[in-house]
């Protein structure tokens with residue numbers, strides 16, 4: 001009999017699952033972690049729900065960092081943000097393997113291990129999305145001074161990009177809204193950031209754009225157009241580097257065709 | 264009269280003109296410095312840099328790249344802003360540049376500022392304006408994002424020094440790889456004058472490093488280092504001459520980057536060549552690949568080219584080309600070869616080489632593993648064994664490999680593919696290029 005720990009599809013959820021699975025003392029071969037719960041139950045499996053628990057997750061995080069290093073933790077945090085049915089179990093196996101190594105730090109290079117490799121690949125995918133959003137996020141200034149922006153990524157990257165913007169714009173009030181998940185990273189000037197669930201976007205946008213907003217957007221479009229070398233125009237290359245899915249909220253592409261070279 | 268016209272010009276028009284005039288500078292990276300915000304300003308820097316958009320030619324937009332002014336007292340033949348050209352002219356004020364930088368940065372349009380300039384009145388007067396602009400940004404606006412600024416050759420070293428304490432990167436474009444080229448096409452620029460600020464920044468960076476070793480909080484001088492740019496194909500130099508200059512820049516002046524820019528004929532001038540295929544993009548691409556080989560793969564120019572063989576083979580990337588001429592050093596056993604030997608295998612990039620070295624300590628590798636680690640087996644297969652075995656039987660024979668490599672179609676960036684196209688290649692910063 002295998003016990004499947006079903007966890008919420010968040011870092012906290014998965015790490016709580018790791019905690020519970022370990023704590024069950026059933027032996028690693030008798031437990032499995034899963035973030036999917038599509039009612040598709042397998043025979044000879046017993047399913048238990050785990051409730052996300054920050055305290056348990058924190059304990060796991062501390063252990064990972066201490067025994068396997070920051071890099072391993074970063075790898076897990078990024079991988080957890082990417083949609084994949086196998087990731088929770090892969091993270092669990094990676095942690096188990098890492099804790100059994102004489103030097104846990106080596107785990108991040110252990111690419112011959114299939115589950116570590118999956119975590120590695122998911123990390124890479126999520127990192128690409130997060131890193132792109134660090135550049136592609138477009139803040140619009142609202143009348144109340146708040147900087148508002150919107151993203152719509154395959155991976156749940158809010159918590160991965162928020163620290164970057166918090167460091168960059170410490171004195172601003174800003175919000176990054178995740179269209180797909182209806183949640184937002186919100187930053188208060190001089191304080192810090194947090195993730196808010198079930199956010200009402202319209203309410204955030206209530207104040208409307210600031211007086212200067214339209215002018216800066218226009219200036220940005222002027223710049224964006226002027227900086228391209230006409231003789232070397234290459235829409236295909238531009239599209240491959242900046243795929244359409246990212247352009248949705250970028251004002252320099254905010255014309256019907258989504259192309260910058262059209263007025 | 265002209266002055267009045269400028270007065271009436273609004274910021275959008277100015278920005279249009281001065282961004283357009285700056286677009287031929289290829290350096291747009293914001294890389295090389297890691298800096299957290301102090302908590303009371305705006306901005307930080309991320310070592311690998313961040314792309315904020317891509318322009319219609321497919322180049323990364325990271326910095327607000329502008330000229331302070333496109334007025335110029337010089338008359339460099341290849342330059343759109345030369346004195347003798349009849350183009351609309353404009354100049355910013357330091358305040359306007361600050362407004363643009365802060366407005367754009369807060370909205371996350373940019374990583375920072377790239378500020379270049381034509382020579383207004385004199386090198387000193389121009390440098391002074393650049394300095395004032397940076398001073399205002401850093402001291403009044405507490406801007407902590409990335410700043411790349413030009414050092415104007417011929418300007419007072421004191422001004423250059425002061426500016427260097429406010430900037431992250433400084434650059435002087437060599438433009439033409441040789442003194443002869445410079446004499447022909449940019450008669451007012453002299454080689455020694457252009458090298459002077461490069462040398463100054465280099466030696467002050469050395470000094471600064473010692474100060475920083477003593478006092479951790481000493482102000483930093485040009486922390487992201489220098490870069491430069493050369494135009495390719497305007498004045499008849501060979502690849503060997505170009506790479507020699509680049510190598511010299513890296514070794515002697517610790518240059519962080521040398522950029523290559525395929526010559527684009529923006530002016531009608533009988534001294535400028537007419538290149539039938541348009542800008543030599545494939546050649547530019549080969550130079551970038553070779554540049555990676557110098558910087559990350561431990562190659563020297565002399566290994567790749569020589570006086571008798573002064574140009575790269577356009578049909579083959581420089582690493583494959585080198586490997587084919589050195590078959591006696593292959594095949595390489597992936598489980599045993601050291602890092603530096605792995606680096607020289609076509610199809611193995613420096614990241615995959617690093618991954619191989621780490622992973623093989625913990626287990627035995629097979630070809631599937633290698634593929635997952637980013638090794639391009641299509642190319643590497645001729646040059647490696649893994650656990651003593653070839654992936655499939657291949658001959659270690661020049662013609663045979665060459666034929667197969669050419670069949671396998673190299674993944675060229677769009678635009679470099681056929682030399683007649685005017686398309687742009689752009690992943691300057693992508694190490695995958697030189698795999």
Ligand code: SF4
Nearest residue numbers: 335337339342345381
């Ligand atoms: S000095 Fe610079 S701006 Fe002036 S003509 Fe020469 S290259 Fe152009």
